[in-house]
Amino acid sequence: MVILTNRKLSHYIPLMIRIYHFPRTRGFRVIWLCEELKIPYEVINIDFAPEYRFGKDYGKLNPLGKVPTLVDEETIMSESGAMLQYVLDKFGGGRLQPGADESSRAAFLQWCWFGEATFSRPISEIVNHKRNFPENPKQDVIDEMKKRCRACMNVVEKEMEGKDYILGNDFSAADIMIGYNFVPYSRYTEEVLSPNVASYYERLCSREAFKRAVEAETK
Numbered sequence: 392m393v394i395l396t397n398r399k400l401s402h403y404i405p406l407m408i409r410i411y412h413f414p415r416t417r418g419f420r421v422i423w424l425c426e427e428l429k430i431p432y433e434v435i436n437i438d439f440a441p442e443y444r445f446g447k448d449y450g451k452l453n454p455l456g457k458v459p460t461l462v463d464e465e466t467i468m469s470e471s472g473a474m475l476q477y478v479l480d481k482f483g484g485g486r487l488q489p490g491a492d493e494s495s496r497a498a499f500l501q502w503c504w505f506g507e508a509t510f511s512r513p514i515s516e517i518v519n520h521k522r523n524f525p526e527n528p529k530q531d532v533i534d535e536m537k538k539r540c541r542a543c544m545n546v547v548e549k550e551m552e553g554k555d556y557i558l559g560n561d562f563s564a565a566d567i568m569i570g571y572n573f574v575p576y577s578r579y580t581e582e583v584l585s586p587n588v589a590s591y592y593e594r595l596c597s598r599e600a601f602k603r604a605v606e607a608e609t610k
């Protein structure tokens with residue numbers, strides 16, 4: 392694996408999956424999955440300044456100027472959950488997701504979508520609100536988003552009773568979709584993780600692939 396920073400995109404020939412990333416953002420999900428599957432990938436940590444994100448190079452890959460972006464040959468993607476599904480389907484060989492005919496498939500899809508569409512969303516609203524209105528943040532907006540974050544956390548807390556992973560005994564990519572949220576949750580709501588969630592998160596952090604992913608994104 393090679394880690395590059397701010398490389399000129401136009402001078403670059405892709406040899407493996409590239410993940411345009413910024414440390415401690417959603418691209419971590421993709422890095423973590425690649426580590427779990429032990430497939431080669433490359434991280435390109437971009438300059439997060441709007442001038443770069445909306446500039447002529449990166450702006451072509453990701454018109455919303457967000458991270459992550461995944462590039463695999465001709466394929467360009469800008470939704471982390473879709474990237475996970477793409478990588479699982481193309482390189483996973485059936486690992487880390489139940490098959491379409493398995494009874495846990497619906498739960499798998501449910502928790503993957505919950506991870507981004509429902510749980511990440513209010514966390515991001517707090518981040519965006521503070522970033523866009525640093526001088527004049529609206530506390531009632533932030534409080535409402537914190538309430539929504541807590542509601543998501545309560546759902547996970549209840550679901551994790553007596554379980555190792557969100558689908559039961561087996562780790563899956565749904566744990567990546569959900570688990571990514573725990574650090575920004577604590578940082579932006581200023582709340583500690585509830586007991587079942589805290590031990591779930593510890594279990595996730597103790598995975599070798601998780602540790603390698605942390606190293607890869609911060610190199």
Ligand SMILES: N[C@@H](CCC(=O)N[C@@H](CS)C(=O)NCC(=O)O)C(=O)O
Pocket residue numbers: 415416417418456457458459469470471472507515519
């Ligand atoms: N739903 C998208 C969200 C992407 C997203 O919002 N990324 C954040 C970093 S985690 C970002 O680039 N924010 C900058 C902005 O919104 O301007 C995904 O899952 O990839």
